[in-house]
Amino acid sequence: MLPDFTRQILMDQKKYGSYKKLQAFLYLLAFLSAIYFAYLILFPSAYFAYNFSTPNSLKNTVISPRDSEGNYLEHGQIDAADKLVFDAALAGNYGQAKIELAMDKASENPEDSEIRARKSFQSFFYPEGDPIKVENAVIYKINDDYYKLTDGRLQKFISQNAYSSRYDESAASIADSKILNQYPLDENMIGYADGTLLSYGISAYVVSSGKILPINNTVTFSAMGYNWKNVIPASADEISFYEKDKLFTISSPHPNGTIFTASDTKKSYLVENGKKNSIPSSEVLNSLGKTGPVDVSAKSLETIEACRLKKEILSLRTYSCEIPLEKFSGLIGKDYEFQLNSNKEIKIDKINVTFKKQISWDNFKATIRDLINKIMANYGIEQTA
Numbered sequence: 001m002l003p004d005f006t007r008q009i010l011m012d013q014k015k016y017g018s019y020k021k022l023q024a025f026l027y028l029l030a031f032l033s034a035i036y037f038a039y040l041i042l043f044p045s046a047y048f049a050y051n052f053s054t055p056n057s058l059k060n061t062v063i064s065p066r067d068s069e070g071n072y073l074e075h076g077q078i079d080a081a082d083k084l085v086f087d088a089a090l091a092g093n094y095g096q097a098k099i100e101l102a103m104d105k106a107s108e109n110p111e112d113s114e115i116r117a118r119k120s121f122q123s124f125f126y127p128e129g130d131p132i133k134v135e136n137a138v139i140y141k142i143n144d145d146y147y148k149l150t151d152g153r154l155q156k157f158i159s160q161n162a163y164s165s166r167y168d169e170s171a172a173s174i175a176d177s178k179i180l181n182q183y184p185l186d187e188n189m190i191g192y193a194d195g196t197l198l199s200y201g202i203s204a205y206v207v208s209s210g211k212i213l214p215i216n217n218t219v220t221f222s223a224m225g226y227n228w229k230n231v232i233p234a235s236a237d238e239i240s241f242y243e244k245d246k247l248f249t250i251s252s253p254h255p256n257g258t259i260f261t262a263s264d265t266k267k268s269y270l271v272e273n274g275k276k277n278s279i280p281s282s283e284v285l286n287s288l289g290k291t292g293p294v295d296v297s298a299k300s301l302e303t304i305e306a307c308r309l310k311k312e313i314l315s316l317r318t319y320s321c322e323i324p325l326e327k328f329s330g331l332i333g334k335d336y337e338f339q340l341n342s343n344k345e346i347k348i349d350k351i352n353v354t355f356k357k358q359i360s361w362d363n364f365k366a367t368i369r370d371l372i373n374k375i376m377a378n379y380g381i382e383q384t385a
Contacts, residue, residue: 047352063089121335261294
């Protein structure tokens with residue numbers, strides 16, 4: 001029975017009947033609103049966009065629209081012999097992605113052009129480079145300090161932890177301080193290995209190319225595949241050794257020095273200057289940075305879903321299609337890479353991508369798990385699978 005808060009108010013039968021109907025309607029509206037908001041929370045959609053007329057806008061959340069060679073597409077212009085590639089980064093699993101392309105007036109009709117999708121990490125989609133080789137380094141330990149002999153000069157490590165991020169203790173030869181008179185001291189010191197995760201205070205950083213990138217939040221940290229157990233507490237002097245680079249967000253690619261290990265093939269790769277270089281052996285792997293590798297799925301490179309563009313009924317120049325994403329649910333990664341193959345001279349004004357979660361028991365459980373993981377991540381607790 002619905003509660004009646006107006007039992008002491010007298011009204012005629014006709015008005016009372018209307019009042020009860022209105023009351024029932026309001027209760028039904030509140031109930032449906034609760035269901036709707038629960039749906040938005042448990043089965044959320046994610047929206048991404050890019051406007052080629054305002055390439056520097058902060059509203060552009062689609063990542064790096066480019067051609068097949070990685071060059072930025074000026075004004076959204078794509079040659080018939082080329083392709084459009086772009087990414088979107090988000091945490092969690094989604095059931096469907098809708099891609100909408102608003103075309104310029106001068107563009108050819110892109111109808112029936114194919115859009116392909118893959119899921120992994122942006123840096124794991126890099127082309128494969130040359131295999132990494134073992135470095136034959138000459139290291140000296142003098143008292144409690146470590147030095148590397150490079151081109152006839154001694155380079156000092158900024159700390160023992162910085163040395164340990166690169167080499168095992170056994171790699172250093174014990175030497176007398178007289179060796180400092182034998183070789184000139186290089187003014188450039190050696191910091192942590194690229195890819196090392198550092199913390200200072202409440203902030204976390206990743207080292208890359210002589211700089212540190214501040215990680216913006218725990219969602220990004222987890223989405224990147226990092227593990228809190230691999231974070232090294234750094235001193236103020238160690239942090240001040242580095243120049244701080246731009247904020248490291250969920251849309252960022254993994255930086256130089258990142259090591260990927262494919263859980264399905266056990267092969268490892270080192271990210272370096274836009275390529276992923278294969279690591280041919282455990283010996284080479286052990287000679288690289290000591291930060292734990294990021295897990296990836298090798299099959300993600302070959303797992304593809306596709307759709308073909310159709311004209312939107314209520315729009316003059318907008319074409320769209322929907323790609324099912326269920327096939328990607330078991331793959332590791334936070335980045336979806338989309339590739340448009342048109343074979344036509346086309347020009348795009350805007351890109352819109354909408355990710356949707358379908359109503360299912362599995363997605364409900366995944367959302368609850370994601371909510372729990374976000375709470376756990378805020379406290380640095382290891383997450384559930």
